[in-house]
Structure formats: C-alpha cells, structure tokens
Amino acid sequence: MKYETNPPDAASLMMSARSFGNYDVPAALADLIDNSIKAGAREITLTCRYNDGDPEIRIRDDGRGMSGRELRDAMRPASSNPLKERSPDDLGRFGWGMKSASFSQCARLTVISHRGEDLTGCVWDLTNVEGWRMGILDEQELVAMASPDLRAKDGVEVVWSNCDRLSENNTVTQAEFNALMVHAGNRLAIIFHRYLAGEVRGKRLTIRLNGRKIEAVDPFYRDHEATQQLESESLEIAGRTIDIQPFILPHYSKLLPNQYDQLGGEEGFLRNQGFYVYRNHRLIISGTWFRLLRHGELSQLVRVRVDIPNALDHVWKITIDKSDAQLPAALRNRLRQLVDGLRRRSARVYRSRGGRLDRPGTTSVWSRHSRGGEVRYTINRAHPVIDALLDTGDDKQRQAASAALKIIEQAFPVAAFSQDTAREPDAIHQTLTDPVAFRADLNAALPLLLMQVDGDFAALENLLRVTEPWCEAWGAAEAVLKEKGWTNA
Ligand SMILES: Nc1ncnc2c1ncn2[C@@H]1O[C@H](COP(=O)(O)OP(=O)(O)OP(=O)(O)O)[C@@H](O)[C@H]1O
Ligand SMILES: [Mg+2]
Incomplete structure (x- = not known):
C-alpha cells in the first residue's frame, strides 16, 4: 500500500463546525468561560453591543493568556486529542470548543492574547478560509481591536463579529438582542453558580455582563432554611468517584414570589426537577431524569446534584458543546433505587401540605x-x-x-x-x-x-x-x- 495525504477542505470543514453540538448563546459563552477558568481567570468581562444591527460580543479574561505560538495552536480546529488525559480542573476535552462555540454564533472569530511581552491576535473569517488562511493582526490592528484592559495585563479576549446566527433569519432586533443577553446572564448564573459563589477551591470567580455582575443562582436553594438536604452518597465507576446529593426544595408557600420565579426558571418547577449533573463543578445538564421516570411522577420539588470528574468523560459520552451526556449503564440501577426512595419521600412533603380535612381550629373547604x-x-x-x-x-x-x-x-x-x-x-x-x-x-x-x-x-x-x-x-x-x-x- 502507498499513502497520499487527503486533508479536509477548509471552507467545508469550518462550515460544518458551525453545527457541532447544539449551542445556544449561553452554552457558547459557557464554553469560552470554561477556557478562561482553566487559564486561572478570576474576572471575566462580557461586553455585548448591538452596534446598529451588526452585533459584537467580547469575552475578556484575566487568566494567564497564551504566547503567540500557543494562540496559533489553539486557533487550529481539533487543537488537541480528546483521548489525552486532562488535569482534573480542566473543563475542556475536544480541542474544538473555542472554535465551534464561536462559529455557532458568528462568522468572524478574533482571539487576542496577551502574555508577558507577547500580544498576538488571530482571526478566522469563515467567508475567507480557503487553504486554511488565518489572519494575524498587525500592530495597528491590535491597538484598534484589543480593549485597553487587555493591553495592560495578561489574558485573552475573544471577539465575535459578523454574528449571523443569533437569530434564525440572520437579523436580530435590538429588543431580541437584549432579551438574548438577559437570558444568557440568567443561564450563566446557574451554570457557573459554584464558581461564582467561591465554592470551587475557595476561589471566587466574577463574571460581568455589560458592567453588571452576575450573581450566583443556586438551583438547590441551600441558603433557605426550608430546603431539605437528604443523605448524600458516593458511587465508584471505573475507579473514579461520583457524588450524589438529593435536595427537596421549599414548598412554594415558604418562598417569596421573586424567589419562586427565580427557582422555577423560565420553564417552571416541573421542567426543572430531576438530576443536575456537574462536570468539575460546572453544570452541564439540568432537569432530566435520564428516562428513569417521567417528569411529574415525583414531586416538583426534587432536585438531585450529581458531581462527575472529567476523567469519566468517555463513560458519560460528553458532547462537544458540554450540554449533553448519557447515563452510564453502571450507574443506572443505583440511580433508579435512589429515585424510588425519593418518590416515597417527596410525596410525603407534598401531601402533608393542604387538603387535610377538618383540622381542629381551621375552617376547611x-x-x-x-x-x-x-x-x-x-x-x-x-x-x-x-x-x-x-x-x-x-x-x-x-x-x-x-x-x-x-x-x-x-x-x-x-x-x-x-x-x-x-x-x-x-x-x-x-x-x-x-x-x-x-x-x-x-x-x-x-x-x-x-x-x-x-x-x-x-x-x-x-x-x-x-x-x-x-x-x-x-x-x-x-x-x-x-x-x-x-x-x-
Ligand atoms: N481564555 C484562554 N486562556 C488561555 N488559553 C486558552 C483560552 N482559551 C483557549 N485556550 C487554549 O486554547 C486551547 C483550545 O481551546 P478549545 O476551547 O478550542 O479546546 P479545549 O478547551 O482544549 O477543548 P474543548 O473542545 O472541550 O473546549 C485550550 O486547550 C487552551 O490551551
Ligand atoms: Mg474549551
């Protein structure tokens, strides 16, 4: 046998990359934030400008940044092998996230990186990638493009322009754009709540969206005195530990309307019951029962936190957009037992409220x-x-x-x-x-x-x-x- 090289066509591969995973705006931003967290960032600044119908979204971090060489490598599609063992705090896996997340929303990706003396900017423009042509910003372009904060200290700034995928028909109104950003802020508040609250290695992460600090939203409402934290347990698969912690949320009568709205989210309590799976403390999936039971079979108030390490990505079949995973067969039976126990327990919490007849001292219906x-x-x-x-x-x-x-x-x-x-x-x-x-x-x-x-x-x-x-x-x-x-x- 003899061999020939047979590389992919640049434009076709990059166009397909636009549809890897199922990113929406918050999921795409979350993928970039993962990278910033991995790079040790403490503060991440999202700047989203409508720009008269030609929106621009910037994600800047104060992490350790990349050298010019590292940035060129990082810009490459499939920049690392998914089989490579990752450090336990690494939120990446595929070597695609920065590219696929960005292209899911925009057609022009600029990444500027500052480390020490090195300030470099690279550009992929999907309208012009024939022969894998990547743009390198010159001095002047760097000064015009990079925000002053990035020039002053180490970090990375990702810029999405030519954002043609923010809405289905390619044009987005100011009101739609604002609504998208509010939604993104709400989602990020939950996806990264443990980082925002300083629960991960004792370091607090700050994310600002157009100047406003995103406050952590805990889907288990652990601060509330009426939240019940049930017994936790740890399971072993493939020599790694998975931690499971069920909660029963407070009955609505114990919540103020704004607390109820926040906890119920945009889709309400029923859709938000279920397992909340965290990979390295970052929420990847919420509100699913993995078909172990139907929505609504259990009380609406049950939410179960599941913590998995990135070493088990292959077992969970994590997807590129980190928004889906499959329940490993080895865990299925154990989780089914857990859910059965919860079924009995949560029914009691719910039924004990309301509907009791002829209670002395009250007037019943x-x-x-x-x-x-x-x-x-x-x-x-x-x-x-x-x-x-x-x-x-x-x-x-x-x-x-x-x-x-x-x-x-x-x-x-x-x-x-x-x-x-x-x-x-x-x-x-x-x-x-x-x-x-x-x-x-x-x-x-x-x-x-x-x-x-x-x-x-x-x-x-x-x-x-x-x-x-x-x-x-x-x-x-x-x-x-x-x-x-x-x-x-
Ligand atoms: N904000 C950043 N600061 C420093 N390095 C970064 C930053 N963003 C990306 N990188 C570097 O670029 C590489 C490629 O990032 P990319 O998101 O494309 O893939 P990944 O994080 O390795 O895997 P995944 O596809 O699962 O996200 C990263 O591994 C990291 O080394
Ligand atoms: Mg990544």
Whole structure:
C-alpha cells in the first residue's frame, strides 16, 4: 500500500463546525468561560453591543493568556486529542470548543492574547478560509481591536463579529438582542453558580455582563432554611468517584414570589426537577431524569446534584458543546433505587401540605362525614367564601348557588379519583402550586372577605389565618395583606 495525504477542505470543514453540538448563546459563552477558568481567570468581562444591527460580543479574561505560538495552536480546529488525559480542573476535552462555540454564533472569530511581552491576535473569517488562511493582526490592528484592559495585563479576549446566527433569519432586533443577553446572564448564573459563589477551591470567580455582575443562582436553594438536604452518597465507576446529593426544595408557600420565579426558571418547577449533573463543578445538564421516570411522577420539588470528574468523560459520552451526556449503564440501577426512595419521600412533603380535612381550629373547604360505615364529603357551608355565595339578598340566586353546591358534591368523581390515588397518587396536583395564581385568587376574594368582617382588618387577618386555603400558605397570604396595608400593624 502507498499513502497520499487527503486533508479536509477548509471552507467545508469550518462550515460544518458551525453545527457541532447544539449551542445556544449561553452554552457558547459557557464554553469560552470554561477556557478562561482553566487559564486561572478570576474576572471575566462580557461586553455585548448591538452596534446598529451588526452585533459584537467580547469575552475578556484575566487568566494567564497564551504566547503567540500557543494562540496559533489553539486557533487550529481539533487543537488537541480528546483521548489525552486532562488535569482534573480542566473543563475542556475536544480541542474544538473555542472554535465551534464561536462559529455557532458568528462568522468572524478574533482571539487576542496577551502574555508577558507577547500580544498576538488571530482571526478566522469563515467567508475567507480557503487553504486554511488565518489572519494575524498587525500592530495597528491590535491597538484598534484589543480593549485597553487587555493591553495592560495578561489574558485573552475573544471577539465575535459578523454574528449571523443569533437569530434564525440572520437579523436580530435590538429588543431580541437584549432579551438574548438577559437570558444568557440568567443561564450563566446557574451554570457557573459554584464558581461564582467561591465554592470551587475557595476561589471566587466574577463574571460581568455589560458592567453588571452576575450573581450566583443556586438551583438547590441551600441558603433557605426550608430546603431539605437528604443523605448524600458516593458511587465508584471505573475507579473514579461520583457524588450524589438529593435536595427537596421549599414548598412554594415558604418562598417569596421573586424567589419562586427565580427557582422555577423560565420553564417552571416541573421542567426543572430531576438530576443536575456537574462536570468539575460546572453544570452541564439540568432537569432530566435520564428516562428513569417521567417528569411529574415525583414531586416538583426534587432536585438531585450529581458531581462527575472529567476523567469519566468517555463513560458519560460528553458532547462537544458540554450540554449533553448519557447515563452510564453502571450507574443506572443505583440511580433508579435512589429515585424510588425519593418518590416515597417527596410525596410525603407534598401531601402533608393542604387538603387535610377538618383540622381542629381551621375552617376547611371540604368536610368529611363518616357514619355507620358510610363516608360522605360535603362542601363546608360555613367557609367564608361559600357563606358569601349563599348569603345573598336575591332568593333566586341563593337557590341556584345552593343547588350548584349540592350537584357538585353528588357528582364528586369518586371512581376516577380513587383509581388515580391508587395508581399515581403523586400525579394528582389539586392544590395550587403557583404563587402568582395564589395571589391573584386571594386578591379576587379579599373584597368579599372584608365585607364579611365588616371592614375590620384585624378580624380579616384572623379569619385568613385559620381558613383554607390561605392558612396553608400563610406567609404568602400575609404578604398580600401587607402590600395592601390591610394589616393590624
Ligand atoms: N481564555 C484562554 N486562556 C488561555 N488559553 C486558552 C483560552 N482559551 C483557549 N485556550 C487554549 O486554547 C486551547 C483550545 O481551546 P478549545 O476551547 O478550542 O479546546 P479545549 O478547551 O482544549 O477543548 P474543548 O473542545 O472541550 O473546549 C485550550 O486547550 C487552551 O490551551
Ligand atoms: Mg474549551
């Protein structure tokens, strides 16, 4: 056999690299931030300018930077072998991230690096890469392009220009651009929360987005007194350790609306339950059960932290964009057992809230009557809202309301309900779990309730304290009263 060289076509390979992985803006920024963290950066500055429809995004760090030679190597696609053993704190793997993440968003990538005496800038312009032509900035271009901070101290500045992939149709409005950046900031606050909070090797990382510091958002809300940290465990695979730590988040009634919104994220609590997998303390996947159970089968409040080291990348089949991984077979059974245990436990947390009947000292909505082996549920006519419904001067309306209550009681779907409780008790979500709806409903009922107590705020507060559903989430109900100034104090 004889051999010929058969290199890839530059333009075609670089165009394909635009579609490696499934990067969105935050994932692409996160890949660059990984590099900065690896380079020892303490402060990372993101500057995103709309620039009259020709956006430019800069990511600058104060890490150790690269020499001119290192920068040239780093610019090369597949700059290192994925099989190479990486230091335990290295967030990279493929030698592609800087290029593929950037090209997923822009067509022109400039990287300027400063180390010691060496200030070098390299450019890949996808419209002009024939024969692997890479641009090298001259003195003047460097001065014009590099931010003054980079010229003053070591570090790296990555510049995305000709950003043709920020939106599907290649043009992005100012409002869309702003929304993208707000979203990116929110995601980065979670992806790097352990670095931002100084939990990794005791060093605190600062990331600024257009001047504003990104504050860590802990998806487990460990600071909150009502968060339950369950027993942790460590598992061994391929001689390496995986740490697993389940949490049960506070019930919504213990959260303020803004805390609830932040924890629920853009997609709400249900979508955000599940495993949170961290590779070297950096969140790579969140809100998945790896098909060990369906979303919604467990209480919405369960989140399980899984810590994996980069030495197990091959076992987890980490993807180039670090946003996906597969659960190793060796872990599957153990995690299934863990999830079964949680299933029992979280159902208790949830069911213990709300819906308990005839609790002494409170006014419930439903009453349970048991006589001679026969059980019957009725709507409590003494509940203030029901009472208001019936207490009307209009006879016809009163009769209609009374008849409505009776038919609701008689038509209570006993068979369907008992089937559901037997089959999937955790799936029944009859009690309100959304604080925004809770507030809206209370606000709607308040004028009526105030009438019932003849406009006496003290009596109103006492009434709500002992009446379902408000007594179940007294903190949230009290906050509504306070906002209105309808309190005793
Ligand atoms: N901000 C930076 N500071 C210093 N060196 C950097 C920086 N960014 C990249 N590098 C160097 O460039 C190399 C290539 O980066 P790139 O992100 O393309 O690949 P990687 O990090 O090795 O692997 P992966 O594809 O998994 O991200 C890195 O290994 C690192 O040596
Ligand atoms: Mg990288």
